[in-house]
Amino acid sequence: MTPAGSTLPVHPGAWWVWALATATAATLTSNILVLALLVATTCLVVATCASPGDLRRFSLYLWVSAAVVVVRVVFRCVFPDSGGTPLLTLPTVTIGPLELFGTLTTHALSSAVSGGLQLAAVILAVGAAHTLADVLQLLKHAPPSLAGLSTSLVIAVSVFPELARSAQDVRSAARLRGGRSGLRGVVVPVLESTMERSVALAAAMEARGLGASLPAPRGLSPTGRMMSAGQPVCVLGAVLCVALAAYGLLDDAWPVWLAPSLAGCAVGAGVGAALLDRTARRTVYRPDRWGAGSTVTAASGLAAALVVTVLVAPSVRTPALGGGPALSVPALLGPLLLAVPVLVASRRAR
C-alpha cells in the first residue's frame, strides 16, 4: 500500500462492490450469529467511514431494518408455526379456517429472527453503500456511450426531492384556507408547479447549451458512422432487457432461466454500445480515482462473501432449525473481513 494511494478517498464503485458482496453473503446464510455479525460490521464500517452529515441518512435504513425484524417476529406470534419447544402460550383465536396466536415455539421464533435479520442485513448493506457513496457520484463513471441515460437519471434524482417539497408546500397552503380543499386542492397546484418547474428546467438547460449539436469528430469513416448509429439501438435494447428481466423476476409464471439470461443480454448490449461508440464527447470533472484503499475495500467484501459461501460448512451456514446456531472459525472470520475498510479509513485519517 503506497502512502499516496492510501490517502485517496475510496472509490464509490468499490463501496458498491463491497455492499453487494455483503448482501450476497447475507442472503446465503440463515445462521443468526453470522447474520448478526454481518449487521454489526456493516454498522461499524458506516459509523467510521461516513461523514457525520451523511450518517443521518443511514439512520433511516436502521429504522427500516429494525422494523423488518420486529414485523417478522410479530407475524410469527400471530400466525404460529409448529415444531421445537414451546416458549409462550397465548389464548387461541379462531376465525373460520384461521387459527391465530396460540403457542410460540423456538423453531418459529428462530426462523422469524433469522429471516428478518437476513432482510435487514441486505437493507443495511444497500443503505451503507448509499450513505458511503453517492449514487450520482457513481453515475458519473458510467461509460460515455451511456451518457444520455446517466444524465437523465442524474436530473431525475436531483429533481425528485423538489416534487416532495412542492407537495408539502401545497398541503400547508391548503391548511391556510381551512384545509378543506380536498384532493383537487393538492393535486392541481402540485401538477401545475411541476409543469412550470419542468418547463423552467428545460428552458434553463436549453439556455445553458445542454444537448447542443456538436461537430462530429473529423476523419470518421462510413463504417464508423454506421457503427455509431447502432449505438443508441444497443442502449435501447439494454434498457428493454433490464425492464423485462425485472418483470420476469416478479412474475412467477415466467421461466426461471429467463430473468438471468435477459440480464445477460442487457450486459451484452451495454458492452456492445460501449464498443460501438465513436462519437461520445462526454468528459468527467475530477473523476474519483481508484487507489489502493478502493482495492482493499472491494477485495474485503468479495473475500468475506467467498469465505461465507465456500469455506463455512453448510451445517453452520444454514443450521437445522432444531439446534442452536453454531459458529466455526471461518464463519467468524468472514463477517470480520468486512470490517477491513475501517483500517483504511483510520489510515487515511492519520
Next chain:
Amino acid sequence: MIELRSFGFAYDGAPVLFADVDLVVGAGELALVVGPTGTGKSTLLRSMNGLVPRFTGGRVTGEVLVDGRSTRDVEPRDLAGTVGYVGQNPALGFVTAHVESELAFGMEQHGVDPRTMRRRIEETLDLVGIADLRHRRLETLSLGQQQRVAIGAVLTGAPRALLLDEPTSALDPVGAEEVLATVGRLVHDLGLTVVLAEHRLERVVPLADTVVLLDGAGGVSTGSPQEILPGTSVAPPIVRLAVAAGWSPVPLTVRDARRFARDLVPTLVRPPEPAPRTARRGSPVLVAHQVSVRYGTDPAVDRVDLALEAGEITALMGRNGSGKSSLLWSLQGSGRRDGGTVEVHGVDPYAVSPSRARSLVGLVPQDVTAMLYLETVAEECAASDSDAHRAPGTTRAILDSIVGGGTGATGATGATGVDPGVHPRDLSEGQRLALVLAIVLATEPPVLLLDEPTRGLDHDAKVRLVAALRSMAERGVAVVVATHDVELAADVADRVVLMTQGEVVADGDARPMLTGSPGFAPQIAKILSPGPWMRMDDVVVTDRS
C-alpha cells in the same frame, strides 16, 4: 453585441407586447431593462437568446441579432457559448446536487478536456466569489448564494454576454449587494456585456450604462439612467428625491446624493414624532411566548417572545433564512412549533382545527400560487366564501376593495378591476396577491401575517398593497409583514422586529430602527442620514418653485 431590429412580439391570442423596438447593446455595456410588471421585461430578455419564441410560442416581427447571428437561424442551445441566461428563480434550473458538479455539468456534456475544465471551474469559483461553497449541496445555500452559483454555472461556458432576470428581487439587502458586486466585477474586469431586468433599482442603477424602459403600450425608450428614469413610476427613491429637490445632474449613488443633500437638510421639516409605543399600547391581540421551531437539530426560531397590538403594522426583517417564515407559519398554527405558547384572544391556533385557526390568524404565504387551485377567479372567490362560511360575494367585495384601493396608482397597467373569468395563473403578480389576500381576509381574522408579499410587485402594485394594509390596520387588524424590502418597510411599518438566526435581536419603532441600521436603511434615510427622514412623504421640499 446584441441588436434588436424593428423587433415586435405578441403572445398567441394576446395584444402586442412591443412593436418596432430598435435597440443596440454594445459590447461591455450593462443595460438595465425596467418597467412595470406585465410590460414584458422577461420576454424581452428571453428573446435575446431565442428562448422567446422557441419556448413560448407567439408572433415575432423583425429580428434579434446576437453577435451578428440571428435568433431566427440559431437554436438557443447553440447560442449558449455566446450568451448566457439566468432565470428568475435559479434553483429551478439546477440539474445536479452540488455546487462544483453544477458548474461542471455543462462542460462535461460538451466533452471539455478535464484539465481545461478544472482550470475554468477554479477561475469561475473565484470570479463569482463562491470558492468557499464548492462542496456544499445546492439546497443548503441561501438564495443569494444560489444566484451566484447559477451565474457561475453559466459563466463556465465562457459566454460573452449575460442575461439576468431579476437577480436581486428575492434577496435580502446583503445578498443583493453580493450578487450585484459580482455582476459589477464581470462588467468591469471581464468586459462582459450584461442585460439585466429588475424592478428594485436602488442598488443596480449606479452600475447601468443604459436603461431600457418598457412603457407597457409597446413603446421602448432607451438612454442613460439620468435621461430615462426621472418622472417614471419605476424611479428609485434617490431619483424621486433628486427630482423633488431639483438636483441636476440627477445623482445615482448615495455618495453623490449626499453632496447635494448638505444644502437640503437644513430646509427640511422634521417629520412628526409618533407617540412612544408604550403610550399607545393597548391589550395585545396575539401573544407569543418563547416560541421555538427546530428542523433537525438546528433551531429555525429560538425562544421568541412577541406581542402584536391591534391596528399596528409590524415589519419582520432579517436576512434570508433568519427564521422569519418559520415564525409566521408557527404563529398561524399550521407550521411546526417545538416549544412555547401562542394565544390569540386566549385561544392557541395550533390546538384548534385549521378552519378555526384561519379565523384567528390569516397568513399569506410566500408562494401564493400554492393556495389557488381552481380555473377562474370567480370560482376561487365562490370556494373561498363557502370555506369561510360567508355570504356569497364577500371575497369578491374584499378583492375589489383591495385592487381599487390605491391612492397614488397611475393605473398605467390597467390593474383596477380583476376579470372574474380569468385563470388565476394568468393574473399579474399584484392581482394574484390581492386575490389570495382577499381569500385569507374572508374570515376577518384579527391578525394578518404576510410572508414576503412584494416579490414581483412593481411600484404601483406596492402602493396599492400599502394602502390596503393601512386600511386594514385602521380597522383594528394586527398586521405583520415579513420582508427584506426596506422601502416597503419604511412606507408601511409602525414597528420593526429584526431577526437573526432565529432570535429577535431588536424590536422598536420603525423610524429609529430603520434610519439607524446600516443594512436595512432605506435609500432616502441613507442620503439624509443622520436625519429622521426615510420615505418620500417625509421630505417636503419648500425652497423649490
